[in-house]
Amino acid sequence: MTTIVVNGVKREVQAPTDTPLLYVLRNDLALSGPQFGCGLAQCGACSVLLNGKEVRSCITTLGSAAGKEVTTLEGLPARWAKQNGLAEADAAKILHPVQAAWIEEQTPLCGFCQNGMMIKATELLERVASPSVAEIKEAFTTSGPSPHLCRCGSYTAIIQAVQRAAAAMSKRSEA
């Protein structure tokens, strides 16, 4: 039995500790945000935040996540609510500014990679309030184990959505 904290909730998992976190999240905990893209940490479709850092859940074992805080796409609204002192009940009604920006910019095409893109954007914007285009490109290409890949070619829309989210988040923190 391994204990992990997923989206703020303590979860007990039966799976063997060498099971990649991705399969635990998807199959044992019924979370559908992270996707299987390669199993090789080469694409970013499976990304989650582990103690606030973007990791590839396809090569992160359950054992190595024990006792740590995992945030998936599903947990972004609650994460934002907690960071901004909003009531837990409000978290259910809001979106993380990154998600809102992704919708406003109509960013996804097929959308399969966008889980990882939004996770990466969240990690970036928690670190850098107003990233330049160069900093955004750096985050999505060289900051992790591999570039975050989008086959549909939505990179331009992703950059615009990150900028929109950054503006929304800065506004909030000034308020």
Add this chain to the structure above:
Amino acid sequence: MSNSTDVFGAALSRRGFVKAGGVLLAGFGLARAEGQQQAGRVDALNPALPESWIEIHDDNTILIRTGKSDFGQSTIFTAYRQIVAEELSAPFEAITTVVSGDTDRTPDGGGTFDLLGGGMPNVRKAAAYVHQALLDLASQRLGVPKEQLSVKDGVVSGGGKSLSFGDLVKNQKLSLTIPVKGDVNSMFGLTVNGNPPLKPVSQYTIIGKSFPNSAIVSKVTAKETWVTDVRLPGMMHARMVHPRTLGSKLVSVGALDKARFPNAQVIVKGNLVGVVAPTEWEAIQAAQQVASGTKWTEWKGLPGNQRLFQLLKEDADWKTAPAASSKTNKGDVAAAIANSAKKLSATYQLPFLKHAPIGPTMAVGDVRPDGTVYVYTHTQNPQALRSGIAQMLTTSVDRVVVRTFAGPGHYGRSNGGNAGAEDEAVILSQAVGKPVRVQWTRQDDFAWSTQSSAAFSEVEIGVDAKGSLSAYEINHYMPAMQDDRLVGAILAGLPTIPAPNEKGSLFGVANSMQDPWVYDATPAVLERAYGTGQVGQNSSPLNVGLRDHSMRTPGQYQQNFPRELAITEAAVLAGVDPLAFRIQHAREKRLIGVLESARENSGWATRSQRPSGSDAVSRGQGVSVMFRSGTYWACVAHIAVNMTSGAIKVEKITVAVDPGIVVNPAQLKRQVEGGAMMGVSMALLEELRFDESGVTASDWRSYPIATMADVPEIKVVLINQPEVGTYGQGSEAANALAAPAIAGALFDATGKIARRLPLKADYVKTLLKA
């Protein structure tokens, strides 16, 4: 109401009255489905399920159904809603539900391509019939002649009275039977027949607006049910152990270590080997363990990358399949070239490409005890897949249901039915008597999926003394492009459709002219397309070589790159600016329009107007055009070439697109941006690596695609032309435009002509040294 009212060839009838609710269903009748030989063929498993295109409900909501699926185009959630709302004169928001893809819940089949149907998708005509039926109902209810009625926002008015669409159907069960033709299980599905009156374009209020894509909210908030999320009671996980080569037969299966994997089991059927277990992790590990001990025969029947074009040029049979000639061929090309002041003779080569979806293909198969079969997948053509699965199991098509879900886009791979894993999931489910989820690995997806055909073209051009094209000849050579066989069925020795062969006219080895000629001022033109079998197939004991499949702008990409780069070369030969040269040879105003727009919006400048580059970096510009599915495209690429390494950086892509009527500007813009980006990736990076035995690309390192670091400035200019009267389509064309524009820009920047793709740094470096 009488038993049946004729509505421009459709039949409106009242099936009864109901106390609560009320609905108008617009579907097709079997008796009216021309070409339906077997009456049972269009029945879903449960014939009571609705198969209508459009439902008008008494609460003024509207439901639409389409056999097509969303692959990221958003069309069925945006353009289809807009088109139906427009034809009905109902609010966009009234269309609350879009049902798509599922074979038991949608009426028309067909593939997810040609989404706007040359301006006349099924939903448009169906909506036009429904609009007329609603007018007939209102005329009877209001006692006002039909021609004196007006409709706005879902309300019919006339004679000082008005009724909403919901009022018109309240307490009734109405059905409108729409005439159709075709075969629902074929590649193209059913098509709505007849000519109901259409709303004049001048009265459009909904088409042309940027409505958001409703599917995006669920995907961004993790509420979407992706195909990857399908979980059935008792479902098992599986991984395949595919043959070592594309021609390997099974010698012996590795023993399963039951101590380590107590719940796993190995399924073997012919050359098909799969490992099934209750948990995904056990299936993965057990499959790896079994694979390591499994023995296969060796096979070497492919040329490898090095010898590919030598084989295609010297050994392939281009004579058996009939050559296709363009309808626009004219003049005596040979004589005109002989008399030309300047001549160009060149060969152009394009590599095999992978569709390369971000998620490897997966599917869930469920062969139930009663023999019915359910397949859960992400496919562009569920009805064609249904028919393929029925054929494989030697059962009737009405025993098979295909349900579709959102998934990773794969750009044409499944437009003939299967993406790869569906048939394997069904075979394994039948073997274990439980639902089975087959997830291909990244390596499976590179090695065992189809690819976009490699091709080469030979060009002869004559330029006259005045600097105009005097003659143009091109001969295109491409192996068969549409292998829709079920690969699991092939491995298991089960029935599937024949391999592409000389007799298959549409999907066989014959090639066709896909890239319409657009330089109408050219006096002599000869374009031909030659086809042949798939590379390696005949010598493979599995009858599997490099299986090909249409991928974005299929065939046309392979023909447009050589044409457009050759036209740029001809312009330089003629001493004319390549963009001006294109305008000089165009007669079609819309083509000239996109070229002028691309010129203005890209900052196109002739050589003499630009500063010369440094020794280290040289900059250039190139242009390309395409006419596809009613839409004119022009693209300008601005690039920087590192003169030492040969690396190309695409700095700006400008795309001007005239589709006639722009249905949804914001969605079209995003589609074009994405296509242009994928086009840059194809032009600069992509080439499938293979050796004598099979595909050697196995991951994103061995098949690199563009990353965010490669993003150029992308400028999309939409040219709305209501006077064209209808909407063109084919935003995939954006993919194809980049390569010839970038190669043209390389020529401009360096004076070097790169006639084969991709334009990798090493290749460009070699050209620069030459």
